[in-house]
Amino acid sequence: MSLLCLSATQIDMWPYHPQLLETPVPRYTSFPTAAEFGPDVGADDFIDAVATATDDVSLYVHIPFCEQICWYCGCNTGAANRPQRLAAYLDALHREISLVAAMLPASARVRRIAFGGGSPNAISPLDFVRLFDQLILKFPLDNPLISVELDPRSLSEDWRDVLAAIGVTHASLGVQTFSPHLQAVIGRVQPQETIETGVTLLRSAGVTSLNFDLMYGLPGQSREDLFSSLTMTANMGANRIALFGYAHVPHLIPRQKRIDAALLPSQEERFRMAAMGHAFLLDAGYAAIGFDHFALPGDPLEQAALSGRLRRNFQGFTDDRAPALIGLGASAISSFPSLLAQNEKNSGRYRELLGEGRLPVALGKRRSVEDRRRGAIIEELLCHGRARIDRVTLEDAWERLSPYVETGLCEMDNGSLVIHPHALPYARSIAAAFDPYRQQSVRRFSSAI
Ligand code: SF4
Numbered sequence: 504m505s506l507l508c509l510s511a512t513q514i515d516m517w518p519y520h521p522q523l524l525e526t527p528v529p530r531y532t533s534f535p536t537a538a539e540f541g542p543d544v545g546a547d548d549f550i551d552a553v554a555t556a557t558d559d560v561s562l563y564v565h566i567p568f569c570e571q572i573c574w575y576c577g578c579n580t581g582a583a584n585r586p587q588r589l590a591a592y593l594d595a596l597h598r599e600i601s602l603v604a605a606m607l608p609a610s611a612r613v614r615r616i617a618f619g620g621g622s623p624n625a626i627s628p629l630d631f632v633r634l635f636d637q638l639i640l641k642f643p644l645d646n647p648l649i650s651v652e653l654d655p656r657s658l659s660e661d662w663r664d665v666l667a668a669i670g671v672t673h674a675s676l677g678v679q680t681f682s683p684h685l686q687a688v689i690g691r692v693q694p695q696e697t698i699e700t701g702v703t704l705l706r707s708a709g710v711t712s713l714n715f716d717l718m719y720g721l722p723g724q725s726r727e728d729l730f731s732s733l734t735m736t737a738n739m740g741a742n743r744i745a746l747f748g749y750a751h752v753p754h755l756i757p758r759q760k761r762i763d764a765a766l767l768p769s770q771e772e773r774f775r776m777a778a779m780g781h782a783f784l785l786d787a788g789y790a791a792i793g794f795d796h797f798a799l800p801g802d803p804l805e806q807a808a809l810s811g812r813l814r815r816n817f818q819g820f821t822d823d824r825a826p827a828l829i830g831l832g833a834s835a836i837s838s839f840p841s842l843l844a845q846n847e848k849n850s851g852r853y854r855e856l857l858g859e860g861r862l863p864v865a866l867g868k869r870r871s872v873e874d875r876r877r878g879a880i881i882e883e884l885l886c887h888g889r890a891r892i893d894r895v896t897l898e899d900a901w902e903r904l905s906p907y908v909e910t911g912l913c914e915m916d917n918g919s920l921v922i923h924p925h926a927l928p929y930a931r932s933i934a935a936a937f938d939p940y941r942q943q944s945v946r947r948f949s950s951a952i
Contacts, residue, residue: 517778517928520910521770524928524952528935531885532817533836533843534878535868539940544844544867552839553606556827560607561615562642563817564596564634565832567850568625570657574690574761575679575718575749579834579848580621592833592850593630595857597637599831599846602862604641612645613638615823622654622677628665635669648672650712655701656693667708674705675714675745681735682728685721689749690761695735702739712802714743719776721749722766729776730783737787743804744789744797745819746780748773748952774952777928793820793885794930813886820886833863840875843868881934888922888930896937903936928952 529536568583569576583589616638623631638644650673651666666674678698679691686692705713715736719729736744751767753759768776781791789797790805796819798805807813807822814821816828817836828838833853836845844867847853856863870878883890892900897915904920907913912926913933922930935941 515775515778516782517774517925518910518912519771519774520912520929523906523910523912523932524770524774526932526935528931528941529938531881531931531934531938532815532819533838534881534938535843535870535874535940536938537836537843537845539868540843540845540866541868542866544842544864544869546862546864548842548867548869549837549844549862549864550606552837552842552844553603553827553829554608555839555841556829557608557610558612558827559614559825560611561617561823561825561828562613562638562647563617563619563828563830563832563835564623564638565830565835565846566618566620566623566626567592567833568620569622570625570654572690572758573677573679574758575721576758577750577752577756578621581850583622583625588850589626589630591854593626593634595854595863596634596832598857598860599863600637600641602857602860603829603831607643611643611827613642613647614645614825615648615650616644617818618649618651619818620652622657623651624653624657624662628659628661632665632669650674652677653701653705655698658701658704660704663704663708666705666710671708672710673712673714674710675716675743676701676705678715678732678736679718680721680724680728681732682724685724685728688722688763688766698735699739712742712804713740714745715739715741716745716747717780718747718749719780720768720773722763722768724768724776726776726779729780733780733783733787737784737789742799742802743792744784746777746784746795746797748777748795770952774928777952781927791927794927796820808886811887815882815885841870843870877937877939880937884920884922884934884937885930888924889916889919891918892920892937893918899939900936904933907933907936 567580568589569580570583572582649669649671651671652675655676681695717732751759751764784797789799792798792804792808803822812822814823826840830837833850834846834848844864847856847863847865853863880890907929912929913920913922922933
């Protein structure tokens with residue numbers, strides 16, 4: 504397929520209403536969002552919430568280090584060039600694992616473990632094995648599904664052997680773009696061969712679900728650039744793709760000041776790129792999952808979307824249905840039905856707290872019944888494109904919602920709000936109409952597209 508083969512109709516299938524995309528909105532990887540977290544939540548709340556985790560539990564383990572820091576990155580991560588700092592962090596993480604595991608009710612079972620960061624492969628393969636051993640020793644693992652985010656630039660045969668031995672089946676590679684000139688302007692240079700080698704290593708390690716993170720809206724990026732990255736991604740057989748718009752917010756992420764804002768594409772061009780990416784991936788046989796994920800038929804994420812089991816959590820769209828997600832490591836967020844709790848973000852302070860034998864919970868939000876009800880509506884809208892809305896909630900949201908209804912992007916149908924397929928880029932904005940916290944602090948979020 505060439506770019507010309509993607510017809511204008513395919514690329515223009517999404518109507519462009521710039522005024523409806525003007526207000527930045529959250530990504531809603533939780534509700535309430537992290538913007539609502541406050542210091543009134545602490546270790547005691549966390550202990551109470553863990554005591555309710557009597558069923559399936561998922562773990563998220565955060566490694567806040569990278570070999571090299573990309574200029575666009577908004578993650579909580581730092582350079583992995585100081586071995587003592589890494590060792591001290593891992594020591595604290597081992598302590599946190601012991602502390603938290605000891606609090607779990609006897610009936611809890613860990614069914615998933617996700618390693619993220621940063622780049623989990625910024626630590627040594629041996630340290631990774633030790634970390635995994637600590638999880639096996641302390642937590643009640645029940646044949647867990649294991650996923651790892653990886654930097655293709657630091658993958659090696661040693662890593663392949665470790666991932667295979669541990670039984671990692673799901674992996675995500677930070678690719679972003681294959682275009683060398685774009686890699687240079689975002690501070691992430693990784694030749695195509697590096698990605699190809701990474702894919703080969705991961706497949707031989709037993710990874711069956713491989714995700715590529717890609718970006719549009721990069722400085723100086725053309726549609727041809729995006730088309731070529733998508734083509735290479737499909738040719739390399741990625742099972743999943745997360746296609747994100749680059750969010751340029753240097754007032755929040757100072758490392759982005761190195762990126763030349765003058766080269767950024769216009770809002771309309773970003774919109775067209777997102778539409779082109781969507782059209783390309785559907786044409787290439789991928790299923791659209793939510794508003795920015797794609798999966799090949801047969802992948803567990805596609806199966807979850809087909810059967811109505813898709814969820815949204817801190818990792819994006821997911822098939823994870825566990826009611827409790829426990830975050831371990833600096834800045835990691837835990838999610839329970841009644842609580843969201845975030846660990847201390849500063850890794851020095853995180854180490855200090857654990858050195859004193861204290862849990863590192865620093866921030867959070869107790870979820871009221873109304874929070875849970877609103878959160879369920881937002882999650883339904885983003886995962887399934889429809890949600891039942893009662894009359895009182897609809898009246899409350901109507902002023903914010905009506906512009907989207909009037910432009911034909913969504914409609915009420917027999918008590919449910921339905922987002923039409925051509926309104927995918929507006930899904931977050933439509934969902935935000937049901938977010939009562941969203942009347943202020945617009946600078947904290949990214950553009951909806
Ligand atoms: S490798 Fe990933 S986590 Fe690390 S700086 Fe780059 S984008 Fe951020």
